[in-house]
Amino acid sequence: MMARRSLGRQFGWLWSAYAVSTLGTWLAFDAFSLIAILVLHAGPAEVSVLAAAGLAVGAVVAVPLGPWVEFRRKRPVMMAMDLIRFAALMSIPAAFALGWLSFPQLLIVSVVTGAADITFKSASGAYLKALVPGQDLLVANGRFESTTWTATALGPPLGGAAFGLFGPVTTVLANAVSFLLSAAGVRAIGGNEPRPVRAGAARLRVRDLPDGWRYILAHPALRPLFFNSIGVNALIMATAPLLAVLMLGRLHFAPWQYGLAFAGPCVAG
Numbered sequence: 001m002m003a004r005r006s007l008g009r010q011f012g013w014l015w016s017a018y019a020v021s022t023l024g025t026w027l028a029f030d031a032f033s034l035i036a037i038l039v040l041h042a043g044p045a046e047v048s049v050l051a052a053a054g055l056a057v058g059a060v061v062a063v064p065l066g067p068w069v070e071f072r073r074k075r076p077v078m079m080a081m082d083l084i085r086f087a088a089l090m091s092i093p094a095a096f097a098l099g100w101l102s103f104p105q106l107l108i109v110s111v112v113t114g115a116a117d118i119t120f121k122s123a124s125g126a127y128l129k130a131l132v133p134g135q136d137l138l139v140a141n142g143r144f145e146s147t148t149w150t151a152t153a154l155g156p157p158l159g160g161a162a163f164g165l166f167g168p169v170t171t172v173l174a175n176a177v178s179f180l181l182s183a184a185g186v187r188a189i190g191g192n193e194p195r196p197v198r199a200g201a202a203r204l205r206v207r208d209l210p211d212g213w214r215y216i217l218a219h220p221a222l223r224p225l226f227f228n229s230i231g232v233n234a235l236i237m238a239t240a241p242l243l244a245v246l247m248l249g250r251l252h253f254a255p256w257q258y259g260l261a262f263a264g265p266c267v268a269g
Helices: 009-027 031-038 044-070 074-098 103-131 134-166 170-188 211-218 222-250 255-268
Strands: none
Touching (some): 031 044, 031 103, 044 103, 074 170
């Protein structure tokens, strides 16, 4: 039997940080939509805007983000994004406790966390390549992928049960704490990360921003993957908010049942 390959202490901390934040995220699966529907009594249009806002901002931020992250140390960026997400999410339980929670606040927090999410992922992907030798990247990414699907299968029904048992902001609080623990895990990696050196003194210009899109659209392998990702995610996002309104609002499903309906098919992953 093949022994399990060890990728080192530093990878172990990175994997632990990823695992705790991923579990927290999936425990809070669609928490904003649940709060909007069950607490703020939002309709389909508001829930759709809430679901799309963070992703839309992420798409806009992604264009100039690559050059910005490329020439910065990745660990400080990752820790900063974790702390930003922690602070933004903690504002929701605080506002709920004070009776100030509103739909605009959910929208703002969704936008902030969406931008921080994509910044963290950009930095963490680059950092993993620097941390793990090329021949071990397949094993490392396999462990991240397995963690993702395990959390995706377990998190939503457990989070839905917690939502029903302990209150509507419980999973948001758990998600916030998971990002704080993630920041601690990333910090515990340690080691000296060299500052990336920018080749030349040229600064990023507005006319340079479409270069990434040109590269993707001209690449024979990346182009079909790009359009496949757009098609699949567009179909999912077009129906997900409406499904949440239908199940939780009109059909009166319990939050854990809504989470289970999503998590069941993810067991295969």
